[in-house]
Amino acid sequence: MLLTLDLVGIFVFAISGGLVAVRNQLDIVGVVVLAMATGLGGGVIRDVVIGAVPPPAVADWRYLLVPVVGGLVTFWLHPAVGRLERVINVFDAFGLGLFCVAGALKAQEFGLGPAPSAALGMVTGVGGGIIRDLLAGRIPVIFRFGELYAIPALAGAAIAATGAELGVAHGVILAPAALVTIGWRLLAVRRGWRAPVSRLEPPADP
Amino acid sequence: MLLTLDLVGIFVFAISGGLVAVRNQLDIVGVVVLAMATGLGGGVIRDVVIGAVPPPAVADWRYLLVPVVGGLVTFWLHPAVGRLERVINVFDAFGLGLFCVAGALKAQEFGLGPAPSAALGMVTGVGGGIIRDLLAGRIPVIFRFGELYAIPALAGAAIAATGAELGVAHGVILAPAALVTIGWRLLAVRRGWRAPVSRLEPPADP
């Protein structure tokens, strides 16, 4: 179950990474590398931190194959894609939801409490996108002003971690948890919802 | 003892990260995330490298709570802060001193020799700030021309590692070691001391 979730998350994140690479006019190697970094980055960080080494992302050839395919598919099919930024956001939202939940559940399996599991789930979800944006020279989406990104991620991870802590089966909790993140993120993008923003102005630096 | 040192270091580094975020006009989520990355980054790198996984920064909720509080405090109180860059430098210097020493002592506890412990202490100290500056799109402070940053960090870490190697109790060595780093760094900032700089000009690239 977690395997499938992980692989689907890797695939959609790989596509989001590939699309960013295409947008930056990288060549086919750059597209595949950025797809791999985006798809595998968050999970590798999670696995290294909880001590699950070597991570499946490195030791299991299926984990390597999936993002390579995602990158190649993106490279060959992208001319069919009209508005890249919106499509990146959709794939990224699905990757975010799947990874937050898978990350939180795996951390909980490794004996972490609910709060740390939720935090690590969020890191798993946002890690790949941060690596993608750093490598591509973009402002990481999590830091864009008023962007609702980290909060939906934390919400889904917290639901999954709390559910698992209360003994709910993984197969039962993962779909609603992931849907909270995905739905909230997509609605925020589509409707222009904003994160809570201070009414205070930052002072000018003299 | 190391726990308190770690938590205080995390708190002051979190504030330095939060202030950089405020200066970059990030929203409340961005401020908290950058505060967490700055406060926890160096310690997580150290713990992953020495095999102390899962790191307390991930598995212990107090380590999560402290930088969140640091970020929120920064966000709400920053209008009281007049000159951001100077205040960032002060908090950063304290975080640097505390982390270099705590990092060196923890590495030594895990069986590393004095030279590796000093090096890893320095990495612990500068790691959070490098992550902060990379995420915020600033030149990492450690790479600014003539900036006295890595040398005071290495000095404090080396004093702590040498002292621990010679059997001095952690509680005795940590204060003087941290004060060397903090004092040297603050004096360098205030008095404009510079790192040794080559008299040679780098050749122009043809």
Add this chain to the structure above:
Amino acid sequence: MLLTLDLVGIFVFAISGGLVAVRNQLDIVGVVVLAMATGLGGGVIRDVVIGAVPPPAVADWRYLLVPVVGGLVTFWLHPAVGRLERVINVFDAFGLGLFCVAGALKAQEFGLGPAPSAALGMVTGVGGGIIRDLLAGRIPVIFRFGELYAIPALAGAAIAATGAELGVAHGVILAPAALVTIGWRLLAVRRGWRAPVSRLEPPADP
């Protein structure tokens, strides 16, 4: 054998990092730090991922000394160097070849299969250069359009991993594998060979 390979790779990568630092007009501390990050980064990532902690790069003082010497040598001797970019490319190619092979062989020793070993060898080879370029604010060489970088790296790592899997002694397989990467990379730079590039234009983002 792997130790010598590692140390030579660290030395040449350290020089490439030091030259990038010199080109960016960093001071002596910045040159040494960037030399260390470039020389040790790829190997630390590999060791952390396969669970070989603490990595020799951290626990063994020789691994610390070599990049420091590489950085200092670069700093003091660079005025003798006429055309920095070309020289960076030469040292980088040697580091790439040595690290890809050493990384693949070490991963194989830790029980990974040939495909994961080849992939991790490539990551070991390109990791230090990516860290160097991120810290220096350059576009990572692996993402430059049409640059033949990742493909020669993967080729050498794959030859080494396949050879080791078939029972060829490390001492026999490493030289030809490294030479494939180094030669291919150097010829690509000198003759202007390009990575396969799509004939499709990326769509403009509306």
